[in-house]
Amino acid sequence: MSRLAHGGLIDRSRPLAFKFAGKSYAGYAGDTLASALIANDVKIVGRSFKYHRPRGIMTAGSEEPNALVALRSGARHEPNTRATMVELFDGLEAFGQNAFPSLGFDAMAVNQLLSRFIGAGFYYKTFMWPKAFWELLYEPVVRNSAGIGIAGAEPDPDHYEKVTAYCDVLVIGAGAAGLTAALTAARAGARVIIADEDHLPGGRLNSENVVIGGHDGAQYAKAAIAELSSLPKVRVLTRTTVFGIYDDTYAAVERVGDHLAVPEAFKPRQKLWRIIPKRTILAAGAISQPIVFPGNDRPGVMLAQGLQTYINRYAVTPGQHVAFFASNDAAWTVAFEAAKAGIDVAAIIDPRPEIRADLAAEAKVRGLRTLLGAVVEQAHGSTLKAISVRGSQGTERIAVDALAVSGGHSPNIQLACHHRGRPDWNEVKGALLVSEPPPGMAIAGAAAGHFAISACVASGVETGTKAAVDCGYSVAKAPVLACSGHSADGSAFFHVKTQKGFAFVDLQTDVTVKDINIAVREGFRSVEHLKRYTALGMGADQGKLSNLNGLAILAEKTGRTIQDTGTTIYRPPYTSVSFGALVGHHRGKDFRPTRLTPTHFWAKKLGAKFTETGAWLRAQYFPKPGEIDWLQTVQREVKAVRSSAGMIDVSTFGKIDLQGPDVGQFLDRVYVNTFSTLPVGKARYGVMLREDGMVMDDGTTARLSDAQWVMTTTTVNAVKVFSHLEYCLQVLWPDLDVRMASISEQWAQIALAGPNARKILQKIADEPGRVENAALPVMGATQTSVMGGIKARIFRLSFSGELGYEVAVPARYGEKLAEALVAAGEQFGITPYGTEALAMMRIEKGHVSGPELNGQTTVTDIGLGKMASKKKDYIGRTLAERPGLVDENRLGFVGIMPVNKKNVVRAGIHLLPLGAPATVENDLGYISSATQSATLGHAVGVGFLKGGPKRIGERLRAFDPLRGGDFEVEICSPHFYDPQGDRVRV
Amino acid sequence: MLIDCPYCGARDSHEFTYRGDATGTRPDPAAENAGEAFHDYVYLRDNPAGDHLGWWYHGAGCRQWLKVSRNTLTHAINAVRLARDEVKS
Numbered sequence A: 001m002s003r004l005a006h007g008g009l010i011d012r013s014r015p016l017a018f019k020f021a022g023k024s025y026a027g028y029a030g031d032t033l034a035s036a037l038i039a040n041d042v043k044i045v046g047r048s049f050k051y052h053r054p055r056g057i058m059t060a061g062s063e064e065p066n067a068l069v070a071l072r073s074g075a076r077h078e079p080n081t082r083a084t085m086v087e088l089f090d091g092l093e094a095f096g097q098n099a100f101p102s103l104g105f106d107a108m109a110v111n112q113l114l115s116r117f118i119g120a121g122f123y124y125k126t127f128m129w130p131k132a133f134w135e136l137l138y139e140p141v142v143r144n145s146a147g148i149g150i151a152g153a154e155p156d157p158d159h160y161e162k163v164t165a166y167c168d169v170l171v172i173g174a175g176a177a178g179l180t181a182a183l184t185a186a187r188a189g190a191r192v193i194i195a196d197e198d199h200l201p202g203g204r205l206n207s208e209n210v211v212i213g214g215h216d217g218a219q220y221a222k223a224a225i226a227e228l229s230s231l232p233k234v235r236v237l238t239r240t241t242v243f244g245i246y247d248d249t250y251a252a253v254e255r256v257g258d259h260l261a262v263p264e265a266f267k268p269r270q271k272l273w274r275i276i277p278k279r280t281i282l283a284a285g286a287i288s289q290p291i292v293f294p295g296n297d298r299p300g301v302m303l304a305q306g307l308q309t310y311i312n313r314y315a316v317t318p319g320q321h322v323a324f325f326a327s328n329d330a331a332w333t334v335a336f337e338a339a340k341a342g343i344d345v346a347a348i349i350d351p352r353p354e355i356r357a358d359l360a361a362e363a364k365v366r367g368l369r370t371l372l373g374a375v376v377e378q379a380h381g382s383t384l385k386a387i388s389v390r391g392s393q394g395t396e397r398i399a400v401d402a403l404a405v406s407g408g409h410s411p412n413i414q415l416a417c418h419h420r421g422r423p424d425w426n427e428v429k430g431a432l433l434v435s436e437p438p439p440g441m442a443i444a445g446a447a448a449g450h451f452a453i454s455a456c457v458a459s460g461v462e463t464g465t466k467a468a469v470d471c472g473y474s475v476a477k478a479p480v481l482a483c484s485g486h487s488a489d490g491s492a493f494f495h496v497k498t499q500k501g502f503a504f505v506d507l508q509t510d511v512t513v514k515d516i517n518i519a520v521r522e523g524f525r526s527v528e529h530l531k532r533y534t535a536l537g538m539g540a541d542q543g544k545l546s547n548l549n550g551l552a553i554l555a556e557k558t559g560r561t562i563q564d565t566g567t568t569i570y571r572p573p574y575t576s577v578s579f580g581a582l583v584g585h586h587r588g589k590d591f592r593p594t595r596l597t598p599t600h601f602w603a604k605k606l607g608a609k610f611t612e613t614g615a616w617l618r619a620q621y622f623p624k625p626g627e628i629d630w631l632q633t634v635q636r637e638v639k640a641v642r643s644s645a646g647m648i649d650v651s652t653f654g655k656i657d658l659q660g661p662d663v664g665q666f667l668d669r670v671y672v673n674t675f676s677t678l679p680v681g682k683a684r685y686g687v688m689l690r691e692d693g694m695v696m697d698d699g700t701t702a703r704l705s706d707a708q709w710v711m712t713t714t715t716v717n718a719v720k721v722f723s724h725l726e727y728c729l730q731v732l733w734p735d736l737d738v739r740m741a742s743i744s745e746q747w748a749q750i751a752l753a754g755p756n757a758r759k760i761l762q763k764i765a766d767e768p769g770r771v772e773n774a775a776l777p778v779m780g781a782t783q784t785s786v787m788g789g790i791k792a793r794i795f796r797l798s799f800s801g802e803l804g805y806e807v808a809v810p811a812r813y814g815e816k817l818a819e820a821l822v823a824a825g826e827q828f829g830i831t832p833y834g835t836e837a838l839a840m841m842r843i844e845k846g847h848v849s850g851p852e853l854n855g856q857t858t859v860t861d862i863g864l865g866k867m868a869s870k871k872k873d874y875i876g877r878t879l880a881e882r883p884g885l886v887d888e889n890r891l892g893f894v895g896i897m898p899v900n901k902k903n904v905v906r907a908g909i910h911l912l913p914l915g916a917p918a919t920v921e922n923d924l925g926y927i928s929s930a931t932q933s934a935t936l937g938h939a940v941g942v943g944f945l946k947g948g949p950k951r952i953g954e955r956l957r958a959f960d961p962l963r964g965g966d967f968e969v970e971i972c973s974p975h976f977y978d979p980q981g982d983r984v985r986v
Numbered sequence B: 001m002l003i004d005c006p007y008c009g010a011r012d013s014h015e016f017t018y019r020g021d022a023t024g025t026r027p028d029p030a031a032e033n034a035g036e037a038f039h040d041y042v043y044l045r046d047n048p049a050g051d052h053l054g055w056w057y058h059g060a061g062c063r064q065w066l067k068v069s070r071n072t073l074t075h076a077i078n079a080v081r082l083a084r085d086e087v088k089s
């Protein structure tokens, strides 16, 4: 066991059992999977991406490149989880990745011997050729050997939520700087959200021995969070990573239930937060920068900051004999803390020739060996056994089982660069810093290069004050908090120059110094090209530990400074985000709302089959027992309408109420035909164009009174037409006195059609005389009541071609109206029909619908050119007169009948001259809608043909290569049934 | 992104839909060169890197059409006015 006897922020009274790679272990509450593995002396936790080298735990944070594990089994199986971020829970099951057959022995480790062939650019070079080998050989092998973890195959059983939040100040990171910034702003009264990726806020305060205002760091953090949580306008988000900035919206993921085996009942697994703050303070801290030297990936090599966390927060040590290889004073502090915790510190190796006297003195007092001006030249052992140190006295070998490294501190500036900001190299701090963060953002603490605790606190107070003042709050002057902590001096140190072994720059993508050398030799000098050629920084960690070293080495090899070499672009997300969180509830049936018609449940009771029309679910047909297929059902429905009566819910049409003295004039400007002359009590069919001259929508508009009109639109265009009319009114003609409102949801509307329609309607109408032929002629509209006092609007409209009415009642009476019509029509065999019968009848009548109003047709193309007024301006008129749109050879609307009546006409079929080969040059047009007409007894279609109605009577070749049709058709009028329209007038 | 609707106050951009360029005015259809003018109005757009005027519709709010000045480089919104006010003034 490598658990220290004392200390740590763990609860030793709560032991937890867990499994890793099939073996059982124990840890404590407060452990991460990583700290518990260290406590159990598990050294190898994964195998590397390309060379399958054994890898251990490198860090204690979200920057971890090696310890990627898979969690849980079955549907909750989740690959690529950083063990350093996994809170231990009882029963946790984790698996190593990238290893076959086991972590200890990996058959793919032979790749190391092949490294000559799989170095930089190997994908580009090796797999170019021959092409056929890709599918057969390369891809399966590459996928098998290079994949990082395997996703679960079952649907995710958990819930994910999305939350939108607004605040004055968003603070990212709850370390010393973040907490003081949040407290300063919150005490001034600002609405504050503070987010931290850890479950225990405090950042480095929980890992380092510092004092703030008389409290030790962890205590200070605890008190600060308690105060923030007590304030009503403050929200503390733990286990929450702010991962990206999108314009002024900050995206964050809260891991609500990841630390549990199964999320709590009625709680999501994760929440996606969209936070819109007025001001943001980035206090994301800084991480230890690794050093590149041969064997720097051996299990046992760890970042100094990580070691400090493991010792102080988790009371575990990855080794019994630890050496330090670092170029900064902070690492010396860690060495002293390790010694104090009873761990044997074998040596402190520092490339700097001199060191502060107080550090040297303390090392001496503690009896620690120090090697100044020295470097670790190589690490040995499949798990670390020894290091070779090169100093002024030559090279020596020191036996160790852990090595803590730190080449400096890397501020976590990624978020500050998500608006394409580029950091600058600061030679004094030895770090990349951002001078121009996105608008509204300030950077505080170590993320701004303030590595000493007192400077972190000061910058927290300063940025918190400024943010609160910017949001209009006044900030009372607070006493300065006295702080004490370690020295923050140091210099950046990137890599040890040597020709030996594998020196890894990127541990996650297995990029070595040799790979960078190859890339430079082959002419790649841009850091962006280097990234793509070698895969440097392209792992799931986004190069948090590798980009700077890669950049520094590239700068050195190309004889440039770091500043001149530049950095790659930082892009969201900061850490990996699950698809579940991004998708939220928007999956399956919840992808978008489903709109139900007022008669939905009535239709369901009758056994209707439903179809989606836009967001609506509409009855498609109403099968009866014994009917063999949908066509038989639909043909029965159509015959019933044509011979007696049928009914269909048409509530889905858009309905718009227009009021005001100028409605007539307004409609004249948006429809191609004239409406201002329409008398009260009449309806008129109209066609609207877009300003480019193409048809936008069609429908009827009725005039209910002098100043009140009601318009219908097609189902799918309801929203579009409404916003278009608003645009016309508000932007184009604000002088017109017109007000409008959508009433689509407020009225249920049922179409009643068939020779017996009037008789049925009169049975439910309170004043049957009002619907007599003379009182309500074709295209008439009346306001009356039905079913004993329920107000109703009755329109004499027909889409089917039969005597027809549309009856509108307030939506809550929709179902009642349907039932009343069925009861009243029983003696006539009234038949409910669906959208299929509706479509069949409109094709038989030659009416246009969605497939004809496809955005590419003019009013002339659809055969309604005569409707367009020549006496007035309307939207689209000018551009509809362009030569290309009035060309005689444009595709015009026609009917199509098969010569052999057994042939099935289908939408999508193309028309060619008889006997002509099927080439694009010979193409004459296509069939847009077709049906197996019940009334005519054979298939008919409508469509668009070069020359249009002029070709009526011609015979053409109908060619359907996809579905195998090739037969002769005759062009005819699209009005197949009752072309004179006598049936609607009876 | 927030749009400060003069009617509703600052609201999330999800409530709005963008229509397009708001610099043009619908030409006089009776003018001699109306065809040319409408062609420009419907099809020709400047693509400025910087401040840009656009029509936005507050469909999930007050249903007002808004003339919004937005910087295409930073997405910063400089001004929002009701279309009715804009056109009348």
Ligand SMILES: [Zn+2]
Residues within 6 Å of the ligand: B005, B006, B007, B008, B009, B058, B061, B062, B063, B064
């Ligand atoms: Zn509004």
